[in-house]
Amino acid sequence: MSEHCENQADDVLVGRALAGNTHAFAQLCERHRTRIWRVANSVARGPDAEDLTQEVVLRAFRALRSYQRQAPFGAWICRIAVNAAHDYHRSAWRRRVTLMDELPDGPDSACPHGDVERRELQRRVRQAVAALPEKQRAPIWLHYFEGFPMVEVARLERAPEATVRSRVRAGLRRLSFSLEDLVPAGEPQVRLEAGSRA
């Protein structure tokens, strides 16, 4: 119910933004800033993450006319953020060195070493998803990380749900190669197709 109200509020703000109200669009972005920030922080740190967040806002503002309100605005802007994160991840301008004073601190600094490792592992998985091809990247991110149902992802992608599921499967297979050291090598499986004989 609250999600529906949020979507309605988003729709109102989108309408105002399309009418030329920049402040309404800023309000929209503020409502979803946590989501954007999470995507940006998955691939960048510190000032780079702030730059990436602002880049996402600008991209969304420029592409607002293409938003057809079939999917929630949160999913739409999250998809833009994932694509921007992908571009940043591949960019040559990305910082290759993380300075010591930029390493995470605060509550996590008191955590045992294993927790830091776990966080870095999670971040690496997110970066691997950001590096996927375009058609597999957004569905996996939106479904697994942001919790959008596959139906809404399919609406956003303007593709049948079965197609999106197929892309997700292809992306998972690709991830099993890119995260090879985290995924134990299993024995080759015989895949049973529907209608096939054993």
Place this chain on the structure above:
Amino acid sequence: MRKLDPNTNRVESLLREAAEWEPETACPAGLAERALAALEPEGATAARRPAVGFLTTLMGGGAISTALAGGLLAVGLPHPADPLAGREPLPKHPPAAQRVAAIPVSPAAPPARRAAVSRRVPVLRRARPTAKPPTPAAPQIASAGLWRTEEVEREEARVIAPALLLQPDGNSGELLIRTGVIDLPAATACRPPDGPDGETALVALEAAPLPEAPAAPEENN
């Protein structure tokens, strides 16, 4: 329904674990408004980082000063040390009427346009020299001279290759296939010496007397 393999299941579990990840720091407020402020005209040069802003200002200032310097050069102000500085600038080229009037008119003189054309013609001739037809070589033997024959020889690369030879039988006339070797001249990169190979060429001698032993072909063989 397809069945996912264990690797894919493991990837799915990794993804679910990674979904719990949260950034260490909270998103600073006002990022969106700052980004959108850069789109407005008065904030067009506002940069997201101080260093970038400094560079943008520096480059903008450089571009303005370059444009100003270019404009001053285009105006062509004289240097203060120039004796003509401060005076009315003289036109570099007089008007067309003055130019025509300055041409000395004489009955024999061609019109100005024709004179200009006639000036261009030698230049064109110099630029494009006409190709003369090759003149035939002057005969070297002016009179009935003395002649001797000379065998011209040239080394040549050859390829000897096995081949199947199809020859008619001398008695029955039937075609017989025999094995044999063929000798083919191979193409050489170097230019052959003058004269055809293996042929007898006539070499003209100047009107010099023949040597006492003129049997040159026999010597070569």
